[in-house]
Amino acid sequence: MAPEYEYVNTENKKICPVEEIASIITEAKKQGEKVGLITGCFDILHKGHIDLFRQAKQNVDILVVGIDRDETARLKGSQRPVNDIASRCEALAELMSVDLVFPMPFTLQEYTSSVENIALFEDLTKKIKPDCLITNPISDDFWEEKFDRAKKLGIDFIGLSSPRPTSSTSIAEKIQKEF
Known part of the structure; x- marks a missing residue:
């Protein structure tokens, strides 16, 4: 079993x-199904996430979501993640619009578009072989890196937008202030 999956x-x-x-994606693509990939932390599930997944699913047959490890989520702040990776995987797997969920197979050392991080995500995308990368450019600080990766790998980039962008970070900060 893969180490990131053990917990x-x-x-x-x-x-x-x-x-x-x-492996699942390879078989699905043989059947002519279009596969989309979204990656992120998804710490506190909110309407912006739901809108993103719902809109993404309208563009693909199979929506796959990669979820940042707890160690990567901690780079967003000392109190993060609010929900551990097992809880985040379970929550997203219960959504009708999400078909497959996986814990990321690596931990980032910094939350930036470093050369190392770009290489990690490029290798992941090559391994999974989706037809498109999907994100919300309004709320994703790394959307340009995803756009460039899609272009480099010859796959589509789908930039979706939510009318009311919100973030898990802003929700976590609000909760911390009130308690």
């Missing part, structure tokens, strides 16, 4: 190690 103890068939995701 996501689940019976939910929508949550798989990245190697299994890659």
Whole structure:
């Protein structure tokens, strides 16, 4: 079992190690299905996430979501993540618009578009082989890196927008102030 998957103890068939995701996608594409990939932290699930997944699913047959490890989420602040990776995987797997979920197979050392991070995400995208990368450029600080990666790898980039962008970080900060 992949190390990043060991601590996501689940019976939910929508949550798989990245190697299994890659295999499922290969078979789906043989059947002519279009596969989209979204990656992120998704710490506190909110309407912006729901809108993103719903809109993304309208553009693809299979929507795959990669979820940042807890160590990567901690780069957003000392109190993060609010929900551990197992909880975040379970929550997203319960959404009708999300078909497959996987914990990211790596931990970022910094939350930037560093050369190292760009290479990690490029390798991941090559392994999974989606037809498109999907994000919300309004709320995703790394949308340009995703756009460039899609262009470099010859896949589509779908930039969606939510009328009311919000963030898990702003929600977490609000909760911390009130308590």
